[in-house]
Amino acid sequence: MSMPSESVPSACFVLNFEVNLRVVGPIPGKPQNVSTNDTGVKEAVQSAVYLFNNESNDLFFFKASAIDDAQRQIVKGVKYLLKVEISRTVCQKRESNVDLANCVFQPHGVLQQTFLCKAEVWAIPWQKIMKTTSCFCLPSHRS
Numbered sequence: 001m002s003m004p005s006e007s008v009p010s011a012c013f014v015l016n017f018e019v020n021l022r023v024v025g026p027i028p029g030k031p032q033n034v035s036t037n038d039t040g041v042k043e044a045v046q047s048a049v050y051l052f053n054n055e056s057n058d059l060f061f062f063k064a065s066a067i068d069d070a071q072r073q074i075v076k077g078v079k080y081l082l083k084v085e086i087s088r089t090v091c092q093k094r095e096s097n098v099d100l101a102n103c104v105f106q107p108h109g110v111l112q113q114t115f116l117c118k119a120e121v122w123a124i125p126w127q128k129i130m131k132t133t134s135c136f137c138l139p140s141h142r143s
Contacts, residue, residue: 029073031081036067040123043130044070044080048119049100051132052086059093062086063100065114077124079133085140087114114140 034041045064053061069083088111089103106112117137123130 029075031071031073034070034072034080036070038070038072040072040078040125041067041070041080041082044119044121044123044132045082045084047121047130047132048082048084048117048135049086051119051135052115052117052137053093058088060088060106060111061091061093061098061100061103062088062115063103063105065105068116075122077122077127077129080119080121080123082117082119082121084117084119085114086117086137088112116140 045067049062049064056062063086064084065087066085067082068085071081073079073081088106089100090106091098091100091103115137116139117135119135120133121130122133
């Protein structure tokens, strides 16, 4: 058997090693706990409350009274998974240019009402988009 005049080198390697990767930062697609004081969380809560106020037939505005839990998930942007308490304020919807920051909660009596809400808010910061994709609320027994 004759050998070709030009030989093509070939090699076969068997690699047997272990790689230990340490991931730093959020893992894409996996929800991570985030501080309820985080600026993005607070903006997401405002978005959810805005949707609630627009969809409710209540005469008064509601605002967040507590942020119980917050998670952030890196997707095409950031998805916030929130557990929020929202309570009725003294500010009426018929008033114009209401700043919820200046609205106090209903002090007592039959007008006091609080809801426990689970919300998902999707943010794409580089496009300046924030959209509440779901908001489910039930009356709280703490009212």
